[in-house]
Structure formats: structure tokens, C-alpha cells
Amino acid sequence: MTRELFDVRTPPDALRIVLDRLVPLSEAERVKTKDALDRVLAEALCSPSDLPSFRRSTMDGFAVRAADTYGATEGLPAYLEIVGEILMGRAASIELQRGHAAVIATGGMLPDTADAVIMVEQTQAVGPHTIEVLRPVAPGENVVQVGEDVRRGDPLLERGHTLRPQDIGGLLALGITDVCVARRLAVGIVSGGDEVIDPEHSPAPGQIRDINSYTLASLVLRDGHTPRLHGIVPDDYTALEREVRAAFEASDVLVVSAGSSVSTRDMTATVISSLGLPGVLVHGVSLKPGKPTILAVCDGKPVFGLPGNPVSCMVTYGLFVAPTLALLAGADAPTQKRVAARLTRNVASATGREDYIQVRLEERPDGGVDAVPVFGKSNLIYTLIRADGMLKIPLDAGGLLAGTPVDVMLF
């Protein structure tokens, strides 16, 4: 199973080839809604009740029968008798007759016989139990109706939605105190390379510390899943095959950060294909950085052989691994966070290749934002660190000119 058997694919084609072979994992778990921030809903939710469940005042003032205020002006006010006060958090048991009003605070419950609230600022006290109303209110004015926020049976959130702070609050408002969410995926991570050592150790000449295991683990965490580091494997077929298989069996998704030489990459592809059918589907993507990416599905489980270069590794994670995790978790595609900016200098690109350029963002005095390319070889991790985001040069653009408005994908 060597590279030569595979055509180089465009990034969207390569991704589709993998996603077409996968189905969302069916396992879900119930968690407390208050602990479900950033989890992916595994069920569609409908409202069990009306919210609010009673008519509420949106102002401090007086619950009234609107008809009693019709025609009221400052010169010719309506006079109403205060027959009581509505206590917060209590059923409004006061019955208003014609010409009656009840003191009500913001959030208080309207009595059945009231249909509007007049703001205290639009009234004037003229006795211990009498107010002048200086303008009319319409029925429903300053009132939130039953079910105005959500009606019983209304769809609330779709399956696949990632829960945000306001979603947590909104579900709890309806008494939905636990929710069914997608299980976090176990993402196995294996780094390969005779030259790669644990970052806790001091490299001898020729050795480098492992970068990709930890960058990948952090990316997986950010995506809401569980990274499992399986350590560093030497460039030896038997060792690689053993470690990769063990990691594969313990994971929902496996990411191998392979070495950068052709022989290592071919060995990685062979090992991946040995894990199950159909095996390697894509070996080589028309992408820079990231060309030598391996995409595979083995016995229904996605396996990725990402380039060893840290920049390539991060770019290909974003293009291929992140959307695969979203599919398996049944999550809606996340909105990519972007900033509109203006490119400060020409960047070249080969046609027929999708290029990703790291950029630093700088605010201009006019309030706009400049995207300043951070150039560097794809094995220089600090080009990623000096950058705020990336921009894509489309397949056939052949580069971008200075001054072009661009959408920067933020890290």
C-alpha cells in the first residue's frame, strides 16, 4: 500500500471521501443540564410547558383593567382605587372590579381580572388608596403573556446543537434539569519518529521534543472530546503496528502524527491499512501545508496519518479531524470564528492547491484590521505562535494581492 496508488485529492474531496463512510455514534449519556455547557445535544427538545406560565408585569406600577384608563390625560386623569398589592412570587388572588388597581412590581403576576400595567411614572398618588392615571394603556401593555417566551410543545433546540450559556439557562427555566448529550469521543494520539523524545527529556544531537502530541491533545480538548496520548513510537514497523493497533482499539478516532520522510509515511499508511477495511482512502491532498496527509476508515473507525510538521499537523487537524469529530458526535458544523481584514502584502500560491497562510492581526488607525502574513517553513511551530489566525488561498486563485479583503480564521 504505497503512496503511488493514490491520486492527490482536493481538501473538500478528501474530507467527503472519509465522511461518506462514517455514521454518527449512537451512544449518548444523560447529564445535568447545569453541567452540560459545550456538550452536543443528542435529542431534540420541545418545551414541556408555557414560559412564562403566568402573565407577568414588565414594569413597576399598577395592574389595571385597560378599559378603565381609556381617554385619561394629564388634564383629565382617570381615578383608580388601590385595592391591594401583588406580592412577588405569589399567586395574584386580588380580584379587580371596574375602577380598581393593584400595586405590582416588575415580574409580578397579573390578577385574572387585570389586562394591563400602568407604569408608576404615569400615575400620581392623590390619597392613601387613590391614584390618578395620566395616560391610557392598551390591553396587554407592559405585560408578558403566558407562553410569550416559549409555548408548550414549541421546538427548543435541535439534536446536534452545542449548548451555550443561554441554552443552559433557558432549559433550566423550563425545568429541563437533565439532557441527553453525545458521549465525548476518545481520540487516540500516537506520535512517530526515531528523533522524537518526551518534552521532559533533554534532546541529544539529532533529537527533538514531541510537539504534535500536545498540540493535538489541546485541539481535541477544545473540540470537547477526550484526548488519549499513546506516546512516541520509533520508526520500526513492528513497534508502530503494535502501538497503533493498541491505540486504535482503545479509541473512537485515531490520529497518528507520522514522521515526515516518505518511507515513514508509507510505513504509517501500511500500518493504518492493516487495522481494518477499507483502510487508507486518501494519501496525499492538494494542500499546503499538509500534502502528505493520510485519511483512512478501518472497520468504521476514522484513522488519520497527519504530517509530522507542526504547522501541517495543525492545518490538517482543522480540515479533516475536527469535522470528522463533529460528524461522529452528531454535532452541527461549528461556526468558524472569523475576522474580516485586509491583506498587507502579496502572497503567492500554486494553482490547483489550497494554501493556508498564517497571519498576525493588527488594528489600523482607521479602525480596520490588517492581516500580516507570518512566513515560515511548515516545520516551524513558532510561525503558528506568532500568528492570530490563518487565511485560505482557494484552489485556483494563484495567490492573493496586497490590499485584498480577506476572512481570517481565528485560532
Add this chain to the structure above:
Amino acid sequence: MTRELFDVRTPPDALRIVLDRLVPLSEAERVKTKDALDRVLAEALCSPSDLPSFRRSTMDGFAVRAADTYGATEGLPAYLEIVGEILMGRAASIELQRGHAAVIATGGMLPDTADAVIMVEQTQAVGPHTIEVLRPVAPGENVVQVGEDVRRGDPLLERGHTLRPQDIGGLLALGITDVCVARRLAVGIVSGGDEVIDPEHSPAPGQIRDINSYTLASLVLRDGHTPRLHGIVPDDYTALEREVRAAFEASDVLVVSAGSSVSTRDMTATVISSLGLPGVLVHGVSLKPGKPTILAVCDGKPVFGLPGNPVSCMVTYGLFVAPTLALLAGADAPTQKRVAARLTRNVASATGREDYIQVRLEERPDGGVDAVPVFGKSNLIYTLIRADGMLKIPLDAGGLLAGTPVDVMLF
């Protein structure tokens, strides 16, 4: 201490009044770099060494002395003798004489006497130990130099930087296996209101379930700090004072989600001012939703009285609490995630007031994005849930017309 004593402030003025009274907390903690994702650096970091620490090949090919290849063409190749192979992860001990080459893989270490790498594709084997070189290479070609990624002593990351996946990888690449980060802030959250009940319970008429405690806790978590829920306090001065004081003493920052009536808000302001000097600094902001916001500093600790309405509560958290947490943690202001969109309909606004409008984003067939306003009263939590973000109508804009290009702040 009533509302009348305070002028209504613009949102930027209100925020500055609070931030001017605060200094970053000095406490920091050392954590493992691999566990430091999204933590805020409490130290500036410089590189302890050159990265890479040896010259590395970026290609599979042959380490050579560039001068030996000068003038080589396909018609008149240079002939080099292969004198050995450089093993990955090992010191390159081979000494190249004139006319010598050594097999090297991507990432391999260059021998001292080599100064370039010729790609294997640009050579041809003509014997077991001889290659033809079909084009010349310049000194340094296909080589990453010592310190080309980072030089010893180079500044790496500033104090206040929030660690991203690539930062974790980059620090570990240099053997920086632990870092000094700002302590997570303990953010106390108190909800007030006689009508508010725990979401686990069923509301009687007039009662509503607590929304804000959980929305606020989720926002605090997203900002990398530790929310501490102190429960729901009735609208009773003694109870409120006792609970708020206890929460204040246990927190770095206190957020009270007060009731919505004027009397409750005034009581909250009085309680907050009793916590320490100078007490309430702002009571009322020219902002919709969120006007009745209380901003205070008590004995050097920020205290917020946010409106009880869920939409107001979330808007004012973003405008006032989030930047305060960033200041206390010594964090750089985070880049607000925005999407450029086009407003689909007119929205009105009073001049002299900053308005926040919830919008739903919809992709247009032309690839652009529409921002569709989601209207609703500020006590309707589902207006936030149906929205993807918010847009700001500046203080004196007096509204925005349909078709205006807008920047949507994503939730």
C-alpha cells in the same frame, strides 16, 4: 444610597470607572504546560535554547557540500559518492569530504561539513555508492538552520497571553514543561427575588425558575474562571445582606443578579455599598437592555448588580464582568469573535443609548451572511437562544437601516 444619587453613564465610561479602581491579582500558580490550555500566562517567557538545536533537513535526499553541485545540469550532472546514511534521532557523525554525499531523511541532522540538501528527485543513482546531481543547490537550501524557529533568549509569549494549542506545543518543544499562570478567579453568584425558585422545583403561580445563576456560571466557566453559586436569596434586606456578604467574602468577584423592580434594585445597591468602600460607583447605564446595572468596588473587590432580566443579564455580563475578570487575571483583552453580515431590516434606537440587538445568522445564496434581528422583550430568554449573536447600535446612531453591513458578535 439610592439610584437618584447617580448619573447614568455610557457603557465605556461605566466600565472605566470600575477598571480604574482595580489592579490585577498578584497570585499565580505553576501548572504543567500540557495542562495549561486556555490559562493566562502570569510570566513573560523567553526561549532557553535555540530551536531547532541542530541543522535539520526539510527533504528526503542527500546532505551535500553545495559547492560540489555548482554548475550541475541534467546534461552535465555532478557525480557524488555516497559515504553513509544519517540515522534519524542520531548525531550526524559522518564527515563529508569534497565530492561526498550522505543519505538523509526529512528531519535528519546535517553533518558539520554539509551545508545543503539535494532532494532525491533531483538526483539519479548510477551505482551502489554514486549519484548524479541534476541541478545545483545553494548553501542552506532545504535546511532549517539552528534557531530558525526560535533563538535562545527570544521572547516567546507575553504575560497575559491566553495559551492556545500551538502555544502548548511550542513551549514543550523548548522543554518548558511548566508555566506560571494566573489563578482562576472565584466568581460568586447570588440570585435574588421572592419569585425565583430552584430549577429542580415546580413553580407555583407567580414563581419562576432561576435562569441567571446558571447562565452566569456558564459564562464564567467559558471565561476560564470558577463560578460559585450561592443560591437564591429572598427580597429581604437582612437575608440579602447576610448572603451577599458571605458570598463576597468567599469570592474574588461577586455578581448579584438582582430583581427587576426599583425597590429590589435599590436594596441591592444598599447592600452592595455596605460591603466596603468606595461601594457603588455606577447605578444606571445608558444601555438597552441593561440600564439598571450596578457597578461597585468594595475594599478593592469588584461587585456587580446585574439586572434580573436574562437578556440584560447576559449583555451586561459581557460588557462589564468579562473585561473585569480579564483585568484581574492580567489577561490581554480577548479578540471578540465576529462575523461580518448584512442587516435584513431597520432597527430603531434612541440616541444617547447603546443598544444590543440579538440576531440570527443566515447564509445567503451569494455566500454572504444575513443578520436577522430576533426581537423580544429583555425578559425573554429564548430571544437569546434563537439568536447566534448580537450587534451593537452605537450610542448616537439612532438606529440602523436594512442593508447596513454589520459586525455580529458571536455568542
